[in-house]
Amino acid sequence: MAHPLPSENTFDHVRALDGEHVGYIHMTDDGGFVPFDLLHRQRGEASELDEAEALLDELGLRLLAEDWWLDLDGERVKVLIREVRRATVSVSPALTGPIAKSIDLTKTIELPLPTDRLHQAG
Numbered sequence: 001m002a003h004p005l006p007s008e009n010t011f012d013h014v015r016a017l018d019g020e021h022v023g024y025i026h027m028t029d030d031g032g033f034v035p036f037d038l039l040h041r042q043r044g045e046a047s048e049l050d051e052a053e054a055l056l057d058e059l060g061l062r063l064l065a066e067d068w069w070l071d072l073d074g075e076r077v078k079v080l081i082r083e084v085r086r087a088t089v090s091v092s093p094a095l096t097g098p099i100a101k102s103i104d105l106t107k108t109i110e111l112p113l114p115t116d117r118l119h120q121a122g
Contacts, residue, residue, distance in 0.1 A: 067121035
């Protein structure tokens with residue numbers, strides 16, 4: 001399912017409940033709707049619009065709180081996502097210690113989207 005986010009016939013999906021931008025929906029030539037998350041990863045096959053919207057609504061912003069691995073200089077480094085913009089994602093190295101989900105705020109790495117250097121942990 002590693003298809004890039006198409007530039008044409010693709011629109012932002014904003015969750016009706018709270019107005020959060022939670023992904024993108026691409027309308028196919030045959031009238032199907034393909035959901036993509038904020039990292040431009042395809043999250044399902046072409047379906048009806050309400051199904052694609054429901055899938056993105058369920059995923060929400062959860063991916064921002066998850067642990068990630070970044071391929072960096074031949075190693076995999078544990079990172080957390082700091083910010084996602086339309087064309088880029090910013091990550092920072094995760095710190096180990098007594099505070100869960102803490103990051104090194106002095107180090108930020110910005111990656112263009114889509115990227116194959118970022119992998120979900122777990």
